[in-house]
Amino acid sequence: MIDIKHHGAVTGVTGSCHELVVGNSGILIDCGLFQGEEAGNGANASDLSIDFPIGHIRALVVTHVHIDHVGRIPYLLAAGFEGPIICSEPSAIMLPEILEDALKIGFTRDRALIERVLGLIRSRIVPVPYGQWHSVFDGKDESLSVRLQRAGHILGSAYVECEAECGGEFERIVFSGDLGAPHAPLLPEPQPPERADRVVIESTYGDKDHESREDRRYRLKAVLEHALADGGTVLIPAFSIGRTQELLYEIEGLIGEFGKGSDPLGSDPITTETWNNLEIVVDSPLAATFTRIYRDLKPFWDAEAIELVNQGRHPLSFEQLTVINSHEDHLNAVDYLAESHRPCVVLTGSGMCAGGRVVNYLKAMLADERNDVLFVGYQAKGTPGRDILKYGPRGGWVELDCERYDIRAQIHQVGGYSAHAGQSDLVRFMSGIEVPPSEIRIVHGDAGAKRALKNILNGNLNSNILIPG
Incomplete structure (x- = not known):
């Protein structure tokens, strides 16, 4: 049998x-x-x-x-x-x-x-x-x-x-x-x-079906431009393995293009200098570990990624990338970004907002309309991520650690990065x-x-x- x-x-x-x-x-x-x-x-x-x-x-x-x-x-x-x-x-x-x-x-x-x-x-x-x-x-x-x-x-x-x-x-x-x-x-x-x-x-x-790579890239660019324009934080709840590395790859590509003054996706109101000053933060020790492993396993990358490396690009290790490991540095980063007007992109776990460091960012930033939350992966029923995605665009609230938090930040979903x-x-x-x-x-x-x-x-x-x- x-x-x-x-x-x-x-x-x-x-x-x-x-x-x-x-x-x-x-x-x-x-x-x-x-x-x-x-x-x-x-x-x-x-x-x-x-x-x-x-x-x-x-x-x-x-x-x-x-x-x-x-x-x-x-x-x-x-x-x-x-x-x-x-x-x-x-x-x-x-x-x-x-x-x-x-x-x-x-x-x-x-x-x-x-x-x-x-x-x-x-x-x-x-x-x-x-x-x-x-x-x-x-x-x-x-x-x-x-x-x-x-x-x-x-x-x-x-x-x-x-x-x-x-x-x-x-x-x-x-x-x-x-x-x-x-x-x-x-x-x-x-x-x-x-x-x-x-x-x-x-x-x-x-x-x-997901968006095309061109469409999702355009939408990612638009979300980053919002942060660049008003000094907010783009918070991306992302799984430590896979999603984080793919997003770093795409963001490095955008910075590489717009930081050089070109604009392949249309009229860009953001200056080259501003793009070059955009800080990208990976606030997850686990994501940092797997990003290093991804870099070490380049033979398993596809031809496009390997060609970038051969051209001298570093899609998973670039100048504007900062990695936060300690819990103390994490808490300091949450407080600093919540009060400052410095544009920043933060990738942190967990991907469905069900725990981890993303919860502290959400508590501090959901009520500020300058900020954006960008979902790039599946949000299972019963998770805070699903609730933010469902109720956030209507100005609702989400429960985090048994407390309600109002959602005034802009909420986005780009399905093509699934x-x-x-x-x-x-x-x-x-x-x-x-x-x-x-x-x-x-x-x-x-x-x-x-x-x-x-x-x-x-x-x-x-x-x-x-x-x-």
């Missing part, structure tokens, strides 16, 4: 955890945290425990290191999982870093215990190059090999091809993980698999499989997004399309 089970990301977009059963053995694809409203719904969402059998699980395959895909790995180990953790080579470097942060925030402050857990995780990690088959188990009656392919979501992200055999039955099953948009900075776009009998596909943006594929990208990925899969399972999306993707795939593919409940 070859079967697929789902332990997360079926009632929403977080908590990704899927199981491929091959005879008496199996593997997990991801083991992530639930977030937002989903943290109170679904299997294990509230207590984080692993309540499904794992005695037969031979390996964990990690598609990428976002916390909603890897955050429950410590709990998986605590439940007795003893197998390898298979991932791409970049993810092998980043996984301990993201889990160290998760352990400190939600597990324990005991440094010795954290080091023991991280040591155990490092000992289990098996880096696998892209495009190379890796045998997980090979028995007389059942076998399984996996192959990782670039997913274009964040550095190291992969979709997983599984070649399974059980009692003479053979199947190629693909788990998409999170797929990236084809026009994302820094990373090559994902290419569809050569074949697949069954596919488990994400649907975060299964109901909509690290997720849009609807057309997902359809193109699925349509690119030469022979349509017999079964497609749609996961990792809100109910409307899943239904919309199912409807459009029904019109394009002759496959049995399911939405697991």
Whole structure:
């Protein structure tokens, strides 16, 4: 028997955890945290425990290191999982870093215990190059090999091809993980698999397409110009991995163009000197760590980014970039920017405003109309980010740490900077499989997004399309 089970990301977009059963053995694809409203719904969402059998699980395959895909790995180990953790080579470097942060925030402050857990995780990690088959188990009656392919979501992200055999039955099953948009900075776009009998596909943006790269760049420029014109702060809640680095890449490009006096996007009322004085702040130790890792892993960048480096540009390390690490410096920066009239762009976590340093900035800056909040990623239901996006444009309020804060700052959303594929990208990925899969399972999306993707795939593919409940 070859079967697929789902332990997360079926009632929403977080908590990704899927199981491929091959005879008496199996593997997990991801083991992530639930977030937002989903943290109170679904299997294990509230207590984080692993309540499904794992005695037969031979390996964990990690598609990428976002916390909603890897955050429950410590709990998986605590439940007795003893197998390898298979991932791409970049993810092998980043996984301990993201889990160290998760352990400190939600597990324990005991440094010795954290080091023991991280040591155990490092000992289990098996880096696998892209495009190379890796045998997980090979028995007389059942076998399984996996192959990782670039997913274009964040550095190291992969979709997983599984070649399974059980009692003479053979199947190629693909788990998409999170797929990236084809026009994302820094990373090559994902290419569809050569074949697949069954596919488990994400649907975060299964109901909509993103703006073009030109459109989103124009809108980013317009938001930055507002800060430059009135001395406000542009606050960008951004995930430490992927989004922060892509935004730095784009902002460096804008400064490089307008700071030199050119204006490829139209009439620019802001002077060259002003652009050159715009300060960019990354206020997140974790984001700073992953930005350094991104710089160290240039061989995994796309051709455009590598060409910039060859021209002497430094898209992730430029003169106007400041990194804040200590909590004291963070608090000083919040106070200074709230009172000053110096234009500044601050990238800080968390991406959905559900915690982290962004909360202090929001408390200090939401009531000032000089400021802007720019959302560039998905905001899950039940998060402050979703509420600010919904009520902010109408002059509403948001609750932060049990207090209400009025929203007078300008609120923006630029969807083109999402690290997720849009609807057309997902359809193109699925349509690119030469022979349509017999079964497609749609996961990792809100109910409307899943239904919309199912409807459009029904019109394009002759496959049995399911939405697991």
